[in-house]
Amino acid sequence: MSKLIYLGCLSSSQYLETCRNAEKLIKFLDNEYQVLDNVPCCGALAYHISSDEEMQNHTQFLNEWFKENDVRELITICAGCYNYLTHYYPKYLGSDFNVRVEHLLQFISRPENLKKLNLKYTGKKLNIYYHDACHLRNADVPIIEEAREILNSIEGPIELRELENNRINSLCCGAGGGVYSIFKENSDYNSLLIFKQARMAKALLTACPFCYTSLKRIREENKIKTPVIKIEDFIIRLMEGGDPISV
Amino acid sequence: MSEKGKELFEKVKQNIGRTQEKGTLEEQFAEIWKLACIMKSKNYDLRHKYDDSVKEFVEKYKDQLIEMRDDFLENIDYYVEKCIEMLKKNGFKVYYAKTNEEAHEIFMNELGDNKVIYKSKSNEARDIGILDFLSENNIQVKETDLGDVLVELFEYKLPSYQVGPGIHFAIEDIVAKIKEKYGVELEPNAKAIVEYYRDIYRKELLNDVKVSLTSANAISAEDGCIMLMENEGNISIITRATEKHIVLVGTTKIVPSVFDALLVTKMIERTNDSTVAYISLIYGPSGTADIGGVTVRGMYGAKDVVVILVDDWRTKAKESFYSDFLRCISCKTCSFVCTASRVFGNIYASKYGLGASAIIRDYIHNGIEAAVEDGLFLCTGCENCTNWCPVEVNIAEIMRSMKKEATEKGLCPPALKGYQQKILKDKNPFLKKS
Numbered sequence: 001m002s003k004l005i006y007l008g009c010l011s012s013s014q015y016l017e018t019c020r021n022a023e024k025l026i027k028f029l030d031n032e033y034q035v036l037d038n039v040p041c042c043g044a045l046a047y048h049i050s051s052d053e054e055m056q057n058h059t060q061f062l063n064e065w066f067k068e069n070d071v072r073e074l075i076t077i078c079a080g081c082y083n084y085l086t087h088y089y090p091k092y093l094g095s096d097f098n099v100r101v102e103h104l105l106q107f108i109s110r111p112e113n114l115k116k117l118n119l120k121y122t123g124k125k126l127n128i129y130y131h132d133a134c135h136l137r138n139a140d141v142p143i144i145e146e147a148r149e150i151l152n153s154i155e156g157p158i159e160l161r162e163l164e165n166n167r168i169n170s171l172c173c174g175a176g177g178g179v180y181s182i183f184k185e186n187s188d189y190n191s192l193l194i195f196k197q198a199r200m201a202k203a204l205l206t207a208c209p210f211c212y213t214s215l216k217r218i219r220e221e222n223k224i225k226t227p228v229i230k231i232e233d234f235i236i237r238l239m240e241g242g243d244p245i246s247v
Numbered sequence: 248m249s250e251k252g253k254e255l256f257e258k259v260k261q262n263i264g265r266t267q268e269k270g271t272l273e274e275q276f277a278e279i280w281k282l283a284c285i286m287k288s289k290n291y292d293l294r295h296k297y298d299d300s301v302k303e304f305v306e307k308y309k310d311q312l313i314e315m316r317d318d319f320l321e322n323i324d325y326y327v328e329k330c331i332e333m334l335k336k337n338g339f340k341v342y343y344a345k346t347n348e349e350a351h352e353i354f355m356n357e358l359g360d361n362k363v364i365y366k367s368k369s370n371e372a373r374d375i376g377i378l379d380f381l382s383e384n385n386i387q388v389k390e391t392d393l394g395d396v397l398v399e400l401f402e403y404k405l406p407s408y409q410v411g412p413g414i415h416f417a418i419e420d421i422v423a424k425i426k427e428k429y430g431v432e433l434e435p436n437a438k439a440i441v442e443y444y445r446d447i448y449r450k451e452l453l454n455d456v457k458v459s460l461t462s463a464n465a466i467s468a469e470d471g472c473i474m475l476m477e478n479e480g481n482i483s484i485i486t487r488a489t490e491k492h493i494v495l496v497g498t499t500k501i502v503p504s505v506f507d508a509l510l511v512t513k514m515i516e517r518t519n520d521s522t523v524a525y526i527s528l529i530y531g532p533s534g535t536a537d538i539g540g541v542t543v544r545g546m547y548g549a550k551d552v553v554v555i556l557v558d559d560w561r562t563k564a565k566e567s568f569y570s571d572f573l574r575c576i577s578c579k580t581c582s583f584v585c586t587a588s589r590v591f592g593n594i595y596a597s598k599y600g601l602g603a604s605a606i607i608r609d610y611i612h613n614g615i616e617a618a619v620e621d622g623l624f625l626c627t628g629c630e631n632c633t634n635w636c637p638v639e640v641n642i643a644e645i646m647r648s649m650k651k652e653a654t655e656k657g658l659c660p661p662a663l664k665g666y667q668q669k670i671l672k673d674k675n676p677f678l679k680k681s
Contacts, residue, residue, distance in 0.1 A: 013677035040674035046667040048628055048647045049654040054671060061674065134629040164289065172586040172629030179587075179627045181662040185263055186627060189281070189590040 003033045004071045006085075008078030009041040010209040018209075021236040022077040022104060028239075029113045033075060040065055044080035044135075045178050047088055059092040066099050073100045075107050077232060079135035079143075079208035087140050103136065104232060105207055109146040114153045119238050121156035126245070129163050129198040130231075131215075132170035133208030144168065147207060147231065154238065163197040171197070175214035191218035195226060203245040204228045248664060249657030255619045256660050262594035262622070272405055277592030279415040280408065280601075287583040290520045291635075297517075304517045305637045308510060315507050316574040316638050323498070323565070323573075326468045327556065330501050333471025338531035338544060340553045350495065350557045351380045357458075357493055357553050358386065364458045365489070367475075367482045368392040370409050370577060371462035371496050373599050374608055375557050388460075391452060391481035393444055400424055406596035406605065410519050410579055452484045459485035459549075462496045464515060465508035465576075466554070473554070474508040475527045476516060483525050487533070487548040494554045498561050499573050514637050515578045560611045568648040572607055574638045579604070581632035581642055587625040595622040603632050603642050610649055618649055619658045626650075 005026050007019050019035075026033045043050075043058045050058070066074075076082045082103040089097045107113065130151060136143040144167050151160045165171045174180075174190030191214045198204045204226050206212050215228040227247040237244040248256075265273040291301045299307070319326055327343070334341045340357075344350035354377060358364070364381070366388050372378055381388050390396050394413030397403075401416060401424060408414055422435045425443065433439045461482060463473040473494055475482050486492045502508050505528070516523050533548030544550055564573050582588050582602030587595045595602065597609035597617065603626065610618040623646065632642040653659055654667070669676040 009675050009677050013675075041670050041676060043670050045663075045676050046670040049650050049659050049663060049667055050671070051651060051655060058671060134627075134631075138630045138634070164292075168634050169288070169291075169584075169631075172627050172631065174586055174590065174627060176586075177626060177628035178663040178666055179625060181666060182660045183259075183263060183625055185267060186587060186590050186625060190586055193285075193589075 001034060001036075001070050002072040003030070004039075004066075004069070004074040005033050005035045006039065006042075006074045006076045006078075006081055007035065008076060008081045008209065010080075010213070011078055012039075014213070015209060015230070018230045018233055019077070021230075022232040025232055025236055025239075026075055026104070026107065029107070029116060036069060042076075042081045042084045043088075044078075044084045047084060048177060052092075055088060056092050059089050059097075063089065063093055063097055063099075071099055073102070075102050075104055077104045077209075079103070079133040080210060082143070083135040083139045103143050103146075103207075105136070105143050105146040105150065108235070109149045114150065117153075117235070117239070119150075119154040119235065121154050121158045121238055121244065123157075123243070125157045125159070126202050127159050127161055127200060128203045128205055128245075129161050129201040130205045131163060131173075131194055131198075131211060132167055133206060133211050134170070134172050134176055135208055135210075137168050137170060142168070143207075147205075150231070150235075151205070161201065163194065165197065173208075173211040173214040175210050180210070180214060187214040188218065191215050192222060195219065195222075195224050198226055201226050203234070205231050205234055207231045248659070248661055251616060252619075252656075252658040252660075255616060255658060258620055259594075259622055259624070263591065263625075266591055266594055272403075273592065273594055276405065276407070276415045277590070277594075280592040281589055283408070283411075283414060284583045284585075284589045287520060291518075295520070301517050301520060305514070308514065309637055309639070312510060312514060312576075312638050313574075315502060315510070316576075319502060320565070320570075320573055323562070326501050326503065327498050330466060330468035330471070331556065333468060334466075334531075334554055335471075337471040338534070338552070339471070340551060342553070342555045344555055344557045345559070347376045347557060347559045350375055350555050350559075351377060353555050354380075354493065354495065355384065357491065357555075361386075361458045363387045363389060364460050364493075365389045365391055365452065365456045365485045366395075366460040367462075367477070367485060368395055368409070368412065369460070369462040369495070370600060371500070372460065374497060374612075375495055375559070376612075377460070377495060391448065391479075391485055393441070393479060393481075396444065396448075397421060400428065406593040406598060406600055408579075408582070409600040409605075410521065449484075452481065453488050456485050456489040458491045458493060459489040460493050460495060461486060463494055463500050465502045465511040466494075466496065466500050466556075467503070467505040467508045468501050469503055470505040470508075470530075472505060472508070472528055472530045474505075474512050475529070476512045476523050476525070477527070478522050478524050480524065483527060486527060486529060489549050490545075491551045491553065492529075492532075492549040494552065495557070496554070497557050497559070499575070501556075511576050514576065518578045518580045518637060564611070569607060569611065569645045571640045572604075572611075572642075572645060574640050575604060576638055577604075578637060580635050580637065581640075584631040584635045586627045586629045586631060587622065591622060591625055595625050597621045603646055607642070607645055607649070615649065615652050615656060615658065619653050623649055623653060624660050624663065
């Protein structure tokens with residue numbers, strides 16, 4: 001075993017269908033990738049409040065787990081896992097961290113994978129927006145254009161539009177930094193603001209489960225029509241001929 | 248969680264409650280501030296009077312600005328010394344104060360028997376703590392920036408936007424307040440209010456000012472001059488029509504050359520999308536050599552210009568986790584692109600102003616408890632502040648370090664601490680106990 005699909009704690013506990021879709025999608029492109037049980041959390045929610053010693057211990061613990069399971073490459077489906085695994089793990093573990101970390105969007109956007117996917121859409125005209133998650137745009141190797149490359153590769157009457165605040169200037173959903181667990185007012189306002197910028201959209205796409213959680217709640221509470229969809233769900237539905245924006 | 252942590256958490260929750268309750272001062276401010284933030288961040292990408300957008304302007308000069316700030320910080324002692332030398336050569340009276348307290352003492356000595364000072368908008372004055380000190384010593388501080396005048400009119404004690412401190416007052420409320428306080432009835436429009444203040448203040452500012460207080464947008468070390476930008480003309484008047492002009496600033500306002508000073512000033516203007524009528528470049532007190540070639544200081548403008556350069560926390564900061572903050576040019580961009588500031592307005596703030604930079608200042612002066620009370624844990628870590636900062640101050644990292652310190656001291660909110668414990672012990676924060 002050397003290739004792991006790292007689902008992340010939030011998705012694997014809350015969004016099982018998304019996890020299944022991500023698995024399906026990744027395995028379609030590379031059958032060597034696998035999902036394992038009881039994968040430890042990367043620790044994203046703890047880093048900004050933990051001491052160097054605690055972080056050192058946690059990164060070491062996960063790294064040992066990677067070694068025990070012979071993980072050499074992994075794909076994260078969570079924006080937070082990607083950000084933290086690529087920043088804090090090399091920082092705290094140095095050369096002892098030997099796992100190649102890739103985010104799902106990076107993996108899909110590789111030209112050979114896009115070619116293999118050959119995404120097509122045949123329904124009615126569809127305007128979609130993609131929201132750049134802080135975790136992806138702020139990462140050491142930022143993931144910004146990948147989502148656009150994937151969505152623009154879809155054949156058919158589908159148009160990717162840009163939110164007013166996009167790429168490095170995107171709005172935060174208000175749920176980051178664990179703030180969601182304490183003060184939801186931040187997400188109440190900021191997620192709504194993102195929806196306001198996506199007013200003309202048929203769907204709002206995200207690659208971050210934290211943004212997804214926040215946007216989904218705000219959508220329900222404010223009875224907003226525009227659905228918010230995880231990008232892997234969107235792609236799988238396209239591949240399977242389903243309605244890509246059904247909720 | 249410590250008792251203090253619980254107390255601060257409750258305070259922050261109460262503050263948030265006030266931003267959500269219709270009609271409170273906090274709610275009113277937050278509503279206006281939301282609009283201001285949206286406008287400001289929107290304008291960032293647009294072209295108005297200039298051919299380039301703010302964003303393009305920032306990108307064009309960012310490297311130059313960063314290089315200049317890096318050079319300054321690497322050679323801060325050299326530049327402070329050079330600055331003092333050149334200012335003195337140009338006829339300024341210059342003091343170097345190691346602490347804020349020392350600066351207060353120098354200020355009082357320079358004030359002499361004067362009991363009234365006229366002041367322009369100055370965040371440095373807050374940082375240096377001169378306003379509280381003067382009020383304790385029964386010195387009357389008269390604000391001259393209209394925004395600050397309104398803050399005084401309403402006796403508004405909550406933090407406000409440093410660049411436009413009066414933006415949250417409604418025209419109707421201003422008119423009503425003027426009637427209540429001065430018995431003057433004004434038309435409820437901006438022009439009438441401005442004319443009212445122009446009529447009463449202009450005469451006073453032109454005739455009565457003996458001592459004025461300003462900070463500076465930048466001070467050039469190599470040229471020995473200070474730069475001040477404004478829109479209202481109050482700075483121009485009180486720095487000229489005065490006996491003594493006192494410039495009270497932190498040493499981090501120093502830049503190498505006058506061109507750097509202009510770049511900093513211009514950057515502040517562009518990032519704030521503000522209208523600027525005047526940029527003053529002051530090279531010392533006024534003077535003349537018309538009488539027999541003898542130089543006499545004090546012609547029509549100020550007789551004395553005193554610069555008090557304050558170190559206080561700045562040298563110490565070089566060795567601290569917030570050393571990056573020394574690069575700050577006080578443009579305030581970080582506050583209007585901030586996820587938390589946008590929602591929470593003046594409860595995510597300190598007495599030094601709005602947003603993360605004001606919270607960092609509170610931490611520097613008053614410690615971690617003050618920062619937690621200011622709403623440190625409302626920060627989502629989105630890093631917009633860092634991404635937009637024209638001098639690349641890593642504000643997000645400073646905030647993270649502060650959160651760590653707060654957590655070590657038992658001040659972290661309980662739910663967040665709970666997640667951390669689950670991660671560190673169970674290796675999964677969402678693990679359901681079976």
